[in-house]
Amino acid sequence: MAAVDHAHGHEHGHDGHGHHPTGLMRWVTTTNHKDIGSMYLWFSFAMFMVGGAMSLVIRAELFQPGLQVVSPAFYNQMITLHALIMVFGAIMPAFVGFANWMIPLQIGAPDMAFARMNNWSFWILPVAGSMLVGSMFVPGGASGTGWTLYPPLSIQMGMGMDMAIFGVHLLGMSSIMGSINIITTILNLRAPGMTLMKMPMFCWTWLITAYLLIAVMPVLAGAVTMLLTDRHFGTTFFDAAGGGDPVLFQHIFWFFGHPEVYIIALPAFGVISEVIPAFSRKPIFGYTSMVYAIASIAIISFFVWAHHMYTTGIPLTGQLYFMYATMLIAVPTGVKVFNWVATMWRGELTFETPMLFALGFLFLFTLGGFSGLVLSVTAVDIMLQDTYYVVAHFHYVMVAGAVFSAYAGAYYWLPKWTGHMYDETLGKAHFWLTLFFFNLTFFVQHFLGLAGMPRRIPDYALQFAEFNKLSSIGAFGLGLSQLLFLYVVIKCIKGGKKAEANVWGAPGLEWTVPSPAPYHTFEEPPVVK
Amino acid sequence: MNLTVYRLAKHLGAKMGSIGLFFALLPSLAMAKYEYNMEPPVSATGLSAYHLHNWMTMVCLVIFVVVFAVLGYSLYAHRKSVGHKAASFHENTLVELAWTIVPFLILIVIAVPATKALIAMKDTSEPDITIKVTGYQWKWGYDYLKGDGEGIKFISTLSTPQAQINGQEPKGENYLLEVDNPIVVPVNKKIRILTTANDVIHSWAMPAFAIKQDAVPGFIRDTAFRVEKEGTYRGQCSELCGKDHGFMPIVVEVVSDEKYAAWVEDQKKKMAAAAGDPNKVWTLDESKAYGEKVYATNCVACHQANGKGIPGAFKALDGSPIATGPKAEHISRVLNGKAGTAMAAFGKQLSDADIAAVITYERNSWSNKTGEVIQPSEIKAAR
Numbered sequence: 001m002a003a004v005d006h007a008h009g010h011e012h013g014h015d016g017h018g019h020h021p022t023g024l025m026r027w028v029t030t031t032n033h034k035d036i037g038s039m040y041l042w043f044s045f046a047m048f049m050v051g052g053a054m055s056l057v058i059r060a061e062l063f064q065p066g067l068q069v070v071s072p073a074f075y076n077q078m079i080t081l082h083a084l085i086m087v088f089g090a091i092m093p094a095f096v097g098f099a100n101w102m103i104p105l106q107i108g109a110p111d112m113a114f115a116r117m118n119n120w121s122f123w124i125l126p127v128a129g130s131m132l133v134g135s136m137f138v139p140g141g142a143s144g145t146g147w148t149l150y151p152p153l154s155i156q157m158g159m160g161m162d163m164a165i166f167g168v169h170l171l172g173m174s175s176i177m178g179s180i181n182i183i184t185t186i187l188n189l190r191a192p193g194m195t196l197m198k199m200p201m202f203c204w205t206w207l208i209t210a211y212l213l214i215a216v217m218p219v220l221a222g223a224v225t226m227l228l229t230d231r232h233f234g235t236t237f238f239d240a241a242g243g244g245d246p247v248l249f250q251h252i253f254w255f256f257g258h259p260e261v262y263i264i265a266l267p268a269f270g271v272i273s274e275v276i277p278a279f280s281r282k283p284i285f286g287y288t289s290m291v292y293a294i295a296s297i298a299i300i301s302f303f304v305w306a307h308h309m310y311t312t313g314i315p316l317t318g319q320l321y322f323m324y325a326t327m328l329i330a331v332p333t334g335v336k337v338f339n340w341v342a343t344m345w346r347g348e349l350t351f352e353t354p355m356l357f358a359l360g361f362l363f364l365f366t367l368g369g370f371s372g373l374v375l376s377v378t379a380v381d382i383m384l385q386d387t388y389y390v391v392a393h394f395h396y397v398m399v400a401g402a403v404f405s406a407y408a409g410a411y412y413w414l415p416k417w418t419g420h421m422y423d424e425t426l427g428k429a430h431f432w433l434t435l436f437f438f439n440l441t442f443f444v445q446h447f448l449g450l451a452g453m454p455r456r457i458p459d460y461a462l463q464f465a466e467f468n469k470l471s472s473i474g475a476f477g478l479g480l481s482q483l484l485f486l487y488v489v490i491k492c493i494k495g496g497k498k499a500e501a502n503v504w505g506a507p508g509l510e511w512t513v514p515s516p517a518p519y520h521t522f523e524e525p526p527v528v529k
Numbered sequence: 530m531n532l533t534v535y536r537l538a539k540h541l542g543a544k545m546g547s548i549g550l551f552f553a554l555l556p557s558l559a560m561a562k563y564e565y566n567m568e569p570p571v572s573a574t575g576l577s578a579y580h581l582h583n584w585m586t587m588v589c590l591v592i593f594v595v596v597f598a599v600l601g602y603s604l605y606a607h608r609k610s611v612g613h614k615a616a617s618f619h620e621n622t623l624v625e626l627a628w629t630i631v632p633f634l635i636l637i638v639i640a641v642p643a644t645k646a647l648i649a650m651k652d653t654s655e656p657d658i659t660i661k662v663t664g665y666q667w668k669w670g671y672d673y674l675k676g677d678g679e680g681i682k683f684i685s686t687l688s689t690p691q692a693q694i695n696g697q698e699p700k701g702e703n704y705l706l707e708v709d710n711p712i713v714v715p716v717n718k719k720i721r722i723l724t725t726a727n728d729v730i731h732s733w734a735m736p737a738f739a740i741k742q743d744a745v746p747g748f749i750r751d752t753a754f755r756v757e758k759e760g761t762y763r764g765q766c767s768e769l770c771g772k773d774h775g776f777m778p779i780v781v782e783v784v785s786d787e788k789y790a791a792w793v794e795d796q797k798k799k800m801a802a803a804a805g806d807p808n809k810v811w812t813l814d815e816s817k818a819y820g821e822k823v824y825a826t827n828c829v830a831c832h833q834a835n836g837k838g839i840p841g842a843f844k845a846l847d848g849s850p851i852a853t854g855p856k857a858e859h860i861s862r863v864l865n866g867k868a869g870t871a872m873a874a875f876g877k878q879l880s881d882a883d884i885a886a887v888i889t890y891e892r893n894s895w896s897n898k899t900g901e902v903i904q905p906s907e908i909k910a911a912r
Contacts, residue, residue: 065704066696073772073842139841146769152746153729153771156871158841231869240747246730247745280607281615289625311732311741311767313750316651320644327636331629338628341600348615349608359604363597370589377585377639379578379646383567383739386732386767451564452736454767457775459694461706461763463564 028123031115033100034517036122038417040097041410043125045486047089050133052479054082059441059475061458062468075458076144077160081132083147084164087264088171089129091398094406095267096178099206102413103182105510105517106200108191108526113184114177121177124170131167135160146456148257149224151238151249155231162231165224172217179210186210191509193528197291200508201284204291205270208298212259212266215302220256223249247312254305262301264398266294268405269336272358275408276340278506279355280347286339293332293339300329310381319378326376333369337362352504353427357408360435361400368396371446386456389449395442407434407485414492415499419516422492430488433481440474568737571758571783574649575739581646585639592635650739653753656721658714664724664731664744664766666871667773667830670878671712674723678793681800684878685710686826687776694776706763709826711780715789719755728873732768735781741767756783771871772842773830803880811885813893813902820890823883828891831871836895843871847895856901859888860911876912881905 021029030036057078061069070078100118104111112118135142140158143149154161186207190199199207227249229235236242238249277284284290306314307326314322340362349355371393375381384390407430414422444467453464460468502511509528513521566583570576607613658676662669665684673681685708692698694705701707714720724733724744734741735754742752756762764779784792811819825834828846832838836847846852851859863884866874875884885903892899 065700067694068696071772072775073839076769076772076774141841144772150730150769153769155869156729156771240745245745245748247748281609282617283619285619286621286625287619289620289629312743313745313748316648319647319651323643323647324640327640330636331632334632335625335629337596339625341596341603342624343619344600344607345603346613346616346618347603347607348613349604350610362600366593366596370593373589373639374582374585377581377643377646379643379650379739380582380585382650382741383575383578383582383736385741386734447565450567452567452764454734454765454775456769457765459705459775462700462702462704 029119031111031119032519033104033112033115033118034417034519036112036118037097037099037101039122040093040100040125043122043129044090044094044097047085047093047129048482051082051085051090052482054078054085056475056479058082059472062460063472064469065460065462065465067459070458072458073144074141076146076456077136077142079456080143080146080164081136084132084167085129086398087147087260088168089125089132091264091402091406092171092175093125095206095209095264095271095402096175098202098267098271098406098409098413099178099182101417102510103185103203103206104189105416105513105521106203106508107186107189107194108509108522108528109185109189110520110522110525112181113189114181117177118181121174121181124174124177128167128170128174131163131170135163135167138163148250148253149227150253151227151230151246154227155238162228165228168224169221172221175213175217179213182206182210183214191522191525191528197288198528201273201287201290202267202270205266205273205294208294209263209266212263212298212301216256216259216263219252220260223252223256226252247309250309250312251305254308255302257308258305259298259301261397262297264402266298268361268402269294271405271409271412272340272361274506274508275354275358275412276343276362278412278504279350279352279358280344281349281505282343282347283507284339285342285345286335289335290339293335296332297329300325300332304329307376307378307381310378311385323376323378327373330369330373330376337366337369352411353422353424353431354408354412356428356431357404357411360431361404361408364396364400364404364438368393368400371396384449386454387449388445388453388455391455392442392445392449395445399438399442404434407431410485410489412504413510414489415503416510416515416517418493418496419499419514420492420496421499421503422488422496426484426488426491430481430484433484434478437474437477437481441471441478442474444470444474570737570739571756571760571762572738572754573757574646574652575737575754577642577646577649578739581642584642588635588639653721653751655719656753657718659721659723660712660714661723661725661749662733662744664726664728664733664770664777665873665878666728666771667766667777668826669708669731669733669766669777669779670727671710676718677715677789678796681793681796683710683796684826685712685780687778689776703763705776706765706778706780708778708780711761711782713782713784713789713792714756715786716756716759716783719753721751721753724750724752727877728871729770730768731766731770731777733764733779734767735762735764735779737762737764738781743768759783759785808906810904811889811902813889813900816886816889816902817893819882820886820888821894823879823887824890827875827879828887836891836897846891847897852891852897853899856888856892856899856903856907857911859892860884860903860908863888864908864911881908881912884908 061075138159140160142160143157143164145154186203226237230237236244238244238246273284304322304326306322310319375384375393411422411427448464448467453460499515501514509526567579570579659674661672661674668684668686670684673679688707688709689705693700724742726744726746728746731744732741733744738754740752740754742750760783762781766774766777831843832846838845851862864876866872882905885905885908888903892901
């Protein structure tokens with residue numbers, strides 16, 4: 001509550017600062033970017049646990065051949081909700097949480113540009129999350145279509161599907177409002193002297209991500225609205241009998257879906273670009289080329305969507321084009337990896353928990369990038385499409401990419417948020433457990449995919465049994481290890497060694513304010529030289 | 530890429546999986562069998578894609594090792610704990626140009642064989658036999674449209690007993706990868722597959738031929754293969770198509786020309802026998818007994834053996850207004866299905882005799898006791 005006391009100190013100086021409600025209403029009505037950032041992060045972790053529990057239901061069923069735990073219909077609901085909750089409920093809000101907390105601190109702004117809209121964009125999330133989770137309990141259960149919601153299967157589903165559609169609409173609204181806020185904040189509220197090209201990399205990645213979100217969330221909203229009208233109002237957008245085409249949905253979905261991959265990956269790159277220089281005690285290598293690389297990745301991501309659809313029957317020329325365009329993404333992605341390596345080269349390296357997670361990210365994300373390159377080649381992809389190889393690939397990108405990066409960021413900024421140092425031993429234990437169990441869970445899935453095991457099946461042939469058993473053991477280990485993180489965070493909030501203003505000796509405006517960051521910061525803009 | 534590189538890749542690629550050997554050391558699992566790479570496909574186009582994959586994996590592995598060896602050295606030598614002091618450099622235009630251009634060139638080297646392999650794979654011209662494959666929830670329909678065997682058509686469903694799936698019986702060798710009627714094709718002949726679907730999107734996939742083609746309702750897609758080795762090959766539906774997506778395997782038997790000719794002969798006889806006498810009048814017991822079999826292959830997945838369906842998802846037949854009400858409505862529902870639900874139009878899949886029998890069965894099972902016998906002639910009239 002130190003932050004609140006600080007605010008009271010200003011009671012008479014400024015209008016409103018001291019009059020915010022306390023207790024629950026403080027959180028419901030808050031327009032403070034730090035409060036909202038914290039709420040985003042807690043919400044994200046809660047959803048991470050819910051989505052994680054669902055993945056354990058999946059892995060429990062796949063522990064051995066045969067049907068033991070759930071029915072095939074419920075299994076399909078689990079894979080759908082697991083993905084929707086993890087993508088929209090856990091990963092995206094986690095990085096919005098970082099953005100809320102850190103962007104104003106990094107650019108020297110007193111708050112986000114639209115403080116009330118900020119409150120609104122957060123409070124939509126729990127409603128949308130409840131829609132998704134609640135859809136399990138309506139007649140017919142949740143949508144059993146996979147997160148891709150392909151028609152005509154999604155036309156057959158019960159009202160759980162409609163709840164998923166409205167949930168997606170709400171999540172989209174929240175993301176768009178959040179993005180408008182971030183863009184406006186970055187473009188208008190930077191401290192005097194902070195030009196765009198002096199901005200921390202994390203702000204750059206979010207600026208570009210926010211544009212991606214504004215461009216593609218309406219596309220997803222359009223796609224699911226067309227599903228809704230096909231389901232209930234007699235339109236036939238996706239029904240050949242009425243002149244429509246089921247594959248049209250896939251084109252629209254993946255026009256959203258591929259940039260979505262980078263909406264998740266870019267802020268993760270941003271966090272890594274903060275952590276690696278800090279623990280190398282050296283400025284980031286190739287700042288300008290990093291900015292250009294992010295921008296090119298974002299632009300190319302709009303033109304590669306049909307590589308998710310190589311087996312739908314697009315013509316040869318189309319397949320060739322999408323193959324070449326997709327391979328091209330490897331170039332800017334490679335530039336980023338090389339720049340990170342060059343940043344560490346001849347640095348003064350130490351390996352605290354944030355750095356360990358950043359290195360884990362670099363190692364595993366690169367592996368995920370390589371399996372992505374393999375999948376970009378159409379002739380190979382046709383063999384691997386819809387197998388566990390793809391499942392392994394995107395978990396290397398999403399979990400080892402986004403989640404590892406989120407952990408790197410959380411450990412990096414926890415002292416700034418709480419004013420205490422986290423328990424370094426436990427943090428390191430969390431890292432090594434996560435690294436080991438992550439690979440046990442997902443590395444073996446490459447082999448399952450190569451051996452031909454299709455994804456999204458509740459039961460499998462006997463030759464897939466051994467690797468599935470290993471993967472399930474890994475998944476339970478991975479899940480349990482995350483409880484350790486919760487413990488570390490709570491311990492850090494409650495106490496611990498007092499954190500200095502600049503705990504890591506890193507450059508950046510966020511390290512010029514005390515730890516914990518006071519409730520109001522940069523009421524007078526700092527001057528950046 | 531030239532052939533030598535490919536041959537090298539073929540050998541090295543299989544070793545990729547040795548990383549996974551680490552896991553094989555876990556004691557309780559040490560004796561189990563592990564597959565680390567794809568089975569080499571049995572068609573020329575498949576084989577070239579397979580070698581392409583192995584070669585690419587090697588290229589990626591080499592780059593990975595080089596980059597992370599550099600990083601590894603840095604992590605070791607440039608530690609603060611050994612007293613290394615940070616340098617201050619933070620850009621170098623030449624280096625940055627190099628690591629933009631070199632990867633680009635590597636990509637071009639990859640793109641050349643990738644293009645060739647794809648063009649070969651997509652060639653579906655001049656087939657010897659054309660077979661239409663229709664995806665149903667949850668089975669496959671095969672229709673020999675052109676070439677030897679023209680006119681043969683049948684439905685292929687999972688033959689693994691439910692007891693094995695539920696763990697009441699030991700699982701057989703081909704658990705979940707076995708069907709009642711496999712598709713049979715001659716060796717060394719070009720087979721063109723046309724895919725379509727009746728309800729939702731399915732995907733006809735055969736790893737051994739390096740083939741995967743979505744089956745989209747209302748549209749026709751195609752793919753082709755020429756298999757060079759006789760044998761039985763197994764695949765699975767590869768696009769989520771509802772609750773029994775994991776239970777609609779594909780089995781292809783590739784046989785010699787003689788065996789194929791014999792199979793065609795046999796199938797034609799069977800089809801003639803199955804057509805039977807359209808004017809035969811069935812008794813209640815006959816019709817119900819046959820209907821039970823039809824029900825078991827076509828209806829049981831949703832409506833369940835006890836006729837209770839799955840509440841909220843699939844309607845019950847036991848005591849339902851349609852299965853106990855006027856028979857015209859019941860016939861129409863089975864023939865035409867119900868739009869917007871998983872209830873398919875079985876008129877397109879089943880014969881008059883099949884539909885008549887299954888309706889008789891449904892109207893006289895569980896608590897349904899209408900006592901009516903539906904005759905094939907009534908179905909014919911209702912079509």
